[in-house]
Amino acid sequence: MIRTLWTSIKLSQTYGINTVIYWLRQLPLIKYLFPAKIYGDSGLKMVIRIYINLYRIIKALLGKAFYTGVMIYLPLFLLNRQDPGAFLNIIFWLSLAGAAGNTYLFNPTKEKYYMLILMRMDGRRFVRSNYLWFLIQNSLSFLPAILIFGLLLAVPLPVLLIIPLFIAAVKVLGAFCLVKYYERTGRIISENNWKILLPVVGIGLLAGYIPVLMNIAVPVICYIIAMLLAGVLAVYPVVYLWQCRAYGRLYKEMLDPNVIMFSAQATTRITQQKALLNNIDDSEAYTGDKRGYEYFNAIFVERHRKLLTRPVKYQSVICLLIIVVISGICLWNRGALEAIGQKGMMMLPYMVFVMYLLNRSNTMTQAMFMNCDHSMLAYRFYRQKQTILGLFKIRLRTLVKLNLIPAVIIGCGFAFVVFITGGSEHPSAYVLIILSILSLSVFFSVHHLTLYYLLQPYNVNIEAKSKAYSIANWLTYFVCYMFIQLKAPLFLFSILSIVFSVAYICAALMLVYRYAPKWFRLK
């Protein structure tokens, strides 16, 4: 048993060490300090091993302290309910919810997959050693937090010492119920199954906090009896789980990589690709007379109308409706007219985020890669400079045209609302509003396509390899979101946005012309 436990701990550590080295080897410049042979460097690995173990211990202790502090102590502190009964009530119910939410046995992890499926370790031996280890670790790491916060709330020490044992007991009871359920029905309830988890956690939270909020006091002795009872009730499940022979079968089913999401990233990728492939709509044949790459792109757009043209139509109709409704409100209600009139002149920065959200370019570049470029980039003719730049031009034209449809409606609509609400005395203000919204639309089309062509993030296995692409996308979102907070005068903001968009578009196109032929490759 100890040997099995030691083997699995070593494997988990090795996995952690290799992950650290892998990430170090991905970092710019630093990667040169870590050649591939470093995986075999036992000295360095020992150092990383020490850090990983320290990190895990600190993480467990701080994690539990954070949990106890935020979930129990803080609410009681804020409610000024610093009595042992309230503390025990919350921890009692949250522990019961945790029995379903953190079972260990029913959590499909990579470590379990490696040990039980790839290394073919015996399921029963694995559970006996690792589950016991989990219960000990979990209770021990809870102990300091429970002692600190419990003593602060004047809970008697002997009661506090029972709590970690109670937590272990309810976990055993929870695991026992799930194993029994599996043996009877053959169905596995993963602890990550939100359909089950949400109601259980919900009930735990309600039962934990409502009595505290309503000042219902249950004598401390009741909790002590309930916790001791849980301990007694857990005796049979401990024996049962110890002797159970179903683990091998259970894990074979639970850790099937096709069934379970033990690698969320890989599964998301595959799901995303399948979803994009399913969006290809060939119900109508292409009837146009285009040729070459124009023909290629026209069919792409036609086949992806569910992702491109259809959402743009919906967006346009919805924008039009919103503008009609706002205009209607303004015309019928004088109060609303004044309120909108005052705010409307300052609302242009808000449109940056709106235009970002409405732009279809990001979705289109994903579809471009998954359903088209992923395969076409394997062909050398497709990677020629003229081809890359030619197709970029065609695609950009398509994206700009598509995204301009709702932009025109929003631009004109915004100008119209500003006009009927009193707006500006200068007719040029309306022209500037329309131009700035149109330029924002073109800017986002250029921006997304440029990022895709310069930082094409995927390799041939559709794994995202470019961190720069993710960071750039995240930054775009962040900056656009920040514009919501900005209140700027209409004239100034519209002129600045037009100038910035034009300058950015010119710079982006120059960069694409220069670097896309070199960088638009499978990573």
Place this chain on the structure above:
Amino acid sequence: MKLILKNIQKSFDDKEVLKDVSFSFEQGKIYGLLGRNGAGKTTLFNCINEDLKMDGGSFGIEENGVNRDVTAEDIGYVLSAPVVPEFLTGREFLKFFININEDKLKEQKSVDEYFDMMRIEPEDRDRLLKDYSHGMKSKMQILIYFIANPAILLLDEPLTSFDVVVADEMKQLLRTIKSEHILIFSTHIMELALDLCDEIVILNQGILKKVEKKENNYIIDLLRGEEQ
């Protein structure tokens, strides 16, 4: 015409996959490229196709005594895992490919004639490529290179996804086009290499060399590094 490789080197981290690859491939021959798993056959193809940047060395074409660089039109690379644009039908892919190459094609046939050549059934021609089987995708990939007719064809395990009848047809097809091409055929199937190829070259420990076409065991010994 010859494809001449000179001192090609390629390493991944500390592992030297191609140490010093030099060879001269001649037109009119099918070369069987053999090597153990991880020997670098696909890496060599990727370097020649410029999918990977070489660490050192060069390659070019010698034509009528004149040396020149290899262009995109010179090379066709048939991958072992076929890749085709999933959103097009077979017919649309061929039509597009013929469109973009029409000024280079010497004798242009109709799309259906090309399909007939590869024995792709009429009912499959207007289906989306995403619904094609692995073997049919391979056929499409090979077909577009037959249409483009590049001087050099790199074939990475191209026949493994075909049934025996189609594989035999492909072999016949390769034999018929070999007089005007340089065909380099990577495979693990020794019998196929000995049957189809005119020359056998092995890539072993980062070095490429021609070996005699002898019985299986002789080549296996060479691949093991037990050269007599």
